[in-house]
Amino acid sequence: MTMGKPITKAVIPAAGLGTRFLPATKAMPKEMLPVVDRPAIQYVVEEAVKSGLTDLLMITGRNKRSLEDHFDREPGLERALELKGDKDRLDAVQHASQLGPIHYVRQGEAKGLGHAVLCARQHVGNEPFAVLLGDDLIDESENLLTTMMEVQQKTGGSVIALIEVDPSQTSAYGCADITAIEGEDYVRVNSLVEKPAAGTAPSNLAVIGRYVLHPRVFGVLEETGPGSGGEIQLTDALQTLAASDGEGSGVYGVVFKGRRYDTGDKLSYLKAVITLASERVEFGEDLKTWMKGFVS
Ligand code: UTP
Numbered sequence: 001m002t003m004g005k006p007i008t009k010a011v012i013p014a015a016g017l018g019t020r021f022l023p024a025t026k027a028m029p030k031e032m033l034p035v036v037d038r039p040a041i042q043y044v045v046e047e048a049v050k051s052g053l054t055d056l057l058m059i060t061g062r063n064k065r066s067l068e069d070h071f072d073r074e075p076g077l078e079r080a081l082e083l084k085g086d087k088d089r090l091d092a093v094q095h096a097s098q099l100g101p102i103h104y105v106r107q108g109e110a111k112g113l114g115h116a117v118l119c120a121r122q123h124v125g126n127e128p129f130a131v132l133l134g135d136d137l138i139d140e141s142e143n144l145l146t147t148m149m150e151v152q153q154k155t156g157g158s159v160i161a162l163i164e165v166d167p168s169q170t171s172a173y174g175c176a177d178i179t180a181i182e183g184e185d186y187v188r189v190n191s192l193v194e195k196p197a198a199g200t201a202p203s204n205l206a207v208i209g210r211y212v213l214h215p216r217v218f219g220v221l222e223e224t225g226p227g228s229g230g231e232i233q234l235t236d237a238l239q240t241l242a243a244s245d246g247e248g249s250g251v252y253g254v255v256f257k258g259r260r261y262d263t264g265d266k267l268s269y270l271k272a273v274i275t276l277a278s279e280r281v282e283f284g285e286d287l288k289t290w291m292k293g294f295v296s
Helices: 040-050 065-070 075-084 087-097 113-118 144-155 167-172 216-222 234-242 266-278 284-295
Strands: 009-013 055-060 102-106 129-132 136-138 158-164 174-180 187-194 205-213 251-255 260-262
Touching: 009 040, 009 113, 040 055, 040 065, 040 129, 040 136, 055 065, 075 087, 113 216, 113 234, 129 144, 136 205, 144 158, 144 205, 144 251, 158 174, 158 187, 158 234, 167 205, 187 234, 205 260, 216 234, 234 251, 260 266, 266 284
Parallel strands: 009 055, 009 129, 055 102, 158 251
Antiparallel strands: 129 205, 136 260, 158 205, 174 187, 174 205, 187 251
């Protein structure tokens, strides 16, 4: 068991093509789709900051410039809001640019999540780091990432987040074969398979978009060829780490029971918007009253 120095780096892959959300994502990144009044990616960046991560690296690509603009200052707009005395909106605009310095690297070609993570190698160097997928929202009342970082520090391996899904859904996810560890609230991951064919999944535990990885994953990713869908899959690299020995090997899982949304999926996106909107003090009650009438 190792206890390393605190984890400070977060990698946020946001270079995917977002084909499930076309045509909305033809000229705009899916990470910029608004969830109530903030783009999805802002929730993800806020979660990283809340978890104590101070060094943020976003993986972007073509068509993704609005991501950088969103987290940058906008002096013209700020001045206009200041002149109007619109303090609330000014605060909201400034908040996005105050979440921290964000570094960017471009993926060049969307060759898969594994390839996107490999693009972070030079920035991350030789220390464990978190990965938060830019279209995956974890409810802000949850502490999933903090728990995962503790497990990484305790085990010295890599840590994934798992949710229980209906067996009919497993072929849309990476799936894990696990063993419980006595006395611990995390599990050992024996093997992983990306998008298993119907009826072949090792369990109904599916991988979601939070990871805390040992830097050994970079060397493995370099050797990982295209997998499911012709993409370089992070799941395949983690499978290699789960099956190997020595420093930085071993994969562990935290089973997450809280609320989470895949905003790259239309139905899950709509659920995120409705749930989070219905909890807003300004209009949540009005929205719920309207929805009751609409449904009946
Ligand atoms: P997804 O599989 O959800 O993204 O990847 P996608 O490929 O954009 O989606 P569809 O299937 O075409 O609709 C999960 C995360 O990994 C990033 C995505 O931006 C998303 O945050 N990703 C994926 C990359 O950064 N690069 C890639 O090559 C692929």
